[in-house]
Amino acid sequence: MPMSELTWQRTPLITIAFFLFRQLKQFVTNISNLIPVLAAVFVAGKNAVWLPFALAGGYLVFTIINAVLQQRFFLYAIAEDAVHIRSGLFNRQHLTLKYERIQQAEIHEAWYFRPFKLTILSVDSAGSAGKEVMIPGLTMPLAQELRQRMLAVHEGVPASSATPTDAEQHQPTTFEQRFPVSEIVRAGIIDNKLFVLLAVLIYPMSQLDLLEDYVVPWVQANVSWLSEGNAWLLVSGAVIAGLALLFLLAIVVSLITYHDLHLTIQGERFQAKSGALSIRTLSFRYPKLQAVYVRRNLRARLLQRSVVRVSQLQPRQAQAGGQSGQQFILPVVDARFFARFRQELRLPDQELVNWQRLSNLALLGPSMWLAVLAPVAAGVLFFAAESGVIGLLLSALGWLLLQILVVLRWRNYGYSFVSSTTQPAEQWFVVRRGVFSRNENWYPRHKVQQIDVEQGPWLRLLGFAHLVLHTAAGSESIEFLPYAEAVKLQQEWTQEIAQNHRRWM
Amino acid sequence: MSIAWVAPEPSYRSYLQVRSLLSMLILAGMVAGAYFTGIYPQEAFPLWWAGVIWALLTLFFSLFFASRRFLFTAYARSPEGMHLKRGALFRKIRAVPLNRIQHVEFKQSFLERLFGIARLAMYTAGSGGADLTIPGLEPELALQLKTELLTTIANEPELDDNANE
Numbered sequence: 022m023p024m025s026e027l028t029w030q031r032t033p034l035i036t037i038a039f040f041l042f043r044q045l046k047q048f049v050t051n052i053s054n055l056i057p058v059l060a061a062v063f064v065a066g067k068n069a070v071w072l073p074f075a076l077a078g079g080y081l082v083f084t085i086i087n088a089v090l091q092q093r094f095f096l097y098a099i100a101e102d103a104v105h106i107r108s109g110l111f112n113r114q115h116l117t118l119k120y121e122r123i124q125q126a127e128i129h130e131a132w133y134f135r136p137f138k139l140t141i142l143s144v145d146s147a148g149s150a151g152k153e154v155m156i157p158g159l160t161m162p163l164a165q166e167l168r169q170r171m172l173a174v175h176e177g178v179p180a181s182s183a184t185p186t187d188a189e190q191h192q193p194t195t196f197e198q199r200f201p202v203s204e205i206v207r208a209g210i211i212d213n214k215l216f217v218l219l220a221v222l223i224y225p226m227s228q229l230d231l232l233e234d235y236v237v238p239w240v241q242a243n244v245s246w247l248s249e250g251n252a253w254l255l256v257s258g259a260v261i262a263g264l265a266l267l268f269l270l271a272i273v274v275s276l277i278t279y280h281d282l283h284l285t286i287q288g289e290r291f292q293a294k295s296g297a298l299s300i301r302t303l304s305f306r307y308p309k310l311q312a313v314y315v316r317r318n319l320r321a322r323l324l325q326r327s328v329v330r331v332s333q334l335q336p337r338q339a340q341a342g343g344q345s346g347q348q349f350i351l352p353v354v355d356a357r358f359f360a361r362f363r364q365e366l367r368l369p370d371q372e373l374v375n376w377q378r379l380s381n382l383a384l385l386g387p388s389m390w391l392a393v394l395a396p397v398a399a400g401v402l403f404f405a406a407e408s409g410v411i412g413l414l415l416s417a418l419g420w421l422l423l424q425i426l427v428v429l430r431w432r433n434y435g436y437s438f439v440s441s442t443t444q445p446a447e448q449w450f451v452v453r454r455g456v457f458s459r460n461e462n463w464y465p466r467h468k469v470q471q472i473d474v475e476q477g478p479w480l481r482l483l484g485f486a487h488l489v490l491h492t493a494a495g496s497e498s499i500e501f502l503p504y505a506e507a508v509k510l511q512q513e514w515t516q517e518i519a520q521n522h523r524r525w526m
Numbered sequence: 527m528s529i530a531w532v533a534p535e536p537s538y539r540s541y542l543q544v545r546s547l548l549s550m551l552i553l554a555g556m557v558a559g560a561y562f563t564g565i566y567p568q569e570a571f572p573l574w575w576a577g578v579i580w581a582l583l584t585l586f587f588s589l590f591f592a593s594r595r596f597l598f599t600a601y602a603r604s605p606e607g608m609h610l611k612r613g614a615l616f617r618k619i620r621a622v623p624l625n626r627i628q629h630v631e632f633k634q635s636f637l638e639r640l641f642g643i644a645r646l647a648m649y650t651a652g653s654g655g656a657d658l659t660i661p662g663l664e665p666e667l668a669l670q671l672k673t674e675l676l677t678t679i680a681n682e683p684e685l686d687d688n689a690n691e
Binding site: 336394447469470471472473474475476477478481508511512514515516518519521522525 | 625
């Protein structure tokens with residue numbers, strides 16, 4: 022279709038909000054780069070109080086004007102086989118997204134769009150440029166139709182036959198799961214942001230001298246019954262109350278983000294939808310799965326739940342470097358549902374996994390280091406710091422704790438190579454680790470990208486080697502294998518992967 | 527099955543030695559600069575101590591360590607993958623299945639050009655930098671290997687997942 026015949030459309034006015042939020046988000050993510058500038062402004066601001074305000078105001082005006090202009094110059098056109106997008110005021114950009122090249126298309130319902138019944142369609146296209154394209158302000162039916170068209174082409178159905186009505190049905194829902202509120206509360210307890218919040222809050226609090234300047238005088242002035250004796254009671258009570266508040270806040274955050282969490286599996290397509298304010302959809306197609314992470318921290322183990330995360334090769338993931346907020350995650354999974362979900366992920370049953378333990382010799386290295394370092398620490402504390410017996414006791418205690426951690430880490434580490442009994446069968450390798458938590462990382466074997474056998478001087482002395490497997494989702498090491506076995510595995514796997522012509526992405 | 531390891535060109539050893547010598551010279555230059563500007567703590571650490579340590583380090587790295595590195599560097603091309611082993615102290619054997627290679631790059635720095643050698647870098651998905659770099663290849667051979675690899679990759683049959691299952 023020639024360009025002139027495209028019907029260019031402008032997004033609704035409300036999408037100015039989208040462009041505004043996008044800029045603010047960029048500003049927040051880049052704020053660490055701006056710290057030197059901000060520090061300079063702060064120093065300069067000592068003489069000119071108006072300067073920071075002027076800068077902030079200027080930035081605000083600039084962002085708003087920019088957002089309005091971005092909205093004015095953002096045009097899209099929908100053609101038979103592609104979406105065309107034109108954007109930019111000075112740097113004109115013309116993007117043509119062929120449906121067949123589109124890897125992923127998601128509909129996000131941002132909270133500021135929900136009153137207007139509008140959505141954002143975000144599209145991942147293949148290619149190393151790895152750009153995520155967002156079309157804001159589409160109506161729900163239009164966004165759904167577009168998404169169906171994009172994905173239908175990708176799944177080998179001609180675009181014309183996939184009208185929105187029958188496309189929804191062309192793959193029947195094979196599995197569906199809703200998560201009740203009680204589970205979401207558990208998710209909030211497991212994934213508690215409490216510690217992150219604490220770390221964020223402690224620094225400014227320590228800078229402000231809040232306690233000494235404000236709290237103590239106020240308490241002395243107003244609470245006459247308070248004597249020296251029960252002051253500590255009040256302080257610890259306040260601290261505990263603050264922690265409890267943060268704990269509750271973290272649960273509330275989880276309730277908002279995972280409100281009405283709803284998992285559907287349609288053939289090879291997994292989708293989780295949730296949110297009270299902004300509704301977000303996370304999804305992946307099974308052939309693109311690169312790793313499955315099962316996380317069970319101490320709280321999760323007490324609640325008998327796990328967190329399941331699925332990693333896929335995504336362009337934006339490569340850009341963000343590791344974990345982005347867009348990964349497919351189920352924040353709370355109980356044992357019964359997990360047994361079912363494992364089947365869907367083609368993971369083998371728990372009983373089939375024959376865990377291999379680390380060799381006893383793996384304990385030798387770290388234990389030796391500790392055995393050398395603990396007397397050194399004790400000596401320094403005793404002679405240099407003149408701490409007397411307490412120093413000796415402390416270093417002995419430290420040694421004991423670290424040694425226990427080393428042993429626990431060694432004991433809980435395990436690896437295994439398993440094939441699932443599902444149809445179709447999938448071969449996996451899995452590594453389990455954790456001191457107090459239990460984390461399992463599952464990787465499909467045929468998606469390994471490169472295999473290393475690593476051997477430092479110490480391992481060479483003992484005749485062991487690490488087998489390091491690099492996948493598109495990250496590296497995983499199988500530690501302390503006998504050298505000959507590591508080399509043999511490396512060769513076997515290289516051969517096997519080279520002869521496996523299945524798609525890996 | 528054993529792998530037929532191929533050693534790099536002998537001039538790669540000289541290249542490694544010259545390179546470590548160059549980095550030692552840069553270090554010496556920095557110390558000399560510090561001495562002439564007067565930053566160097568003459569009282570705490572006499573210059574001839576530094577000189578002796580520098581000479582010992584240079585001898586160790588340029589003569590012993592560089593040739594040891596050369597000794598343990600080898601590559602192999604098997605029907606299913608590229609293999610490379612490196613490292614004198616920390617040994618590493620890397621294997622990349624041929625059908626995982628995304629692209630191949632021929633590289634030659636100025637110093638390498640003087641010694642008549644080149645590098646061939648292979649990249650896979652999911653990691654940042656070059657994943658397998660074969661050093662010390664004869665440029666002709668490197669280019670030939672590159673073409674060969676690219677043909678193999680291009681002719682790789684890619685089954686559709688649906689067809690396979």
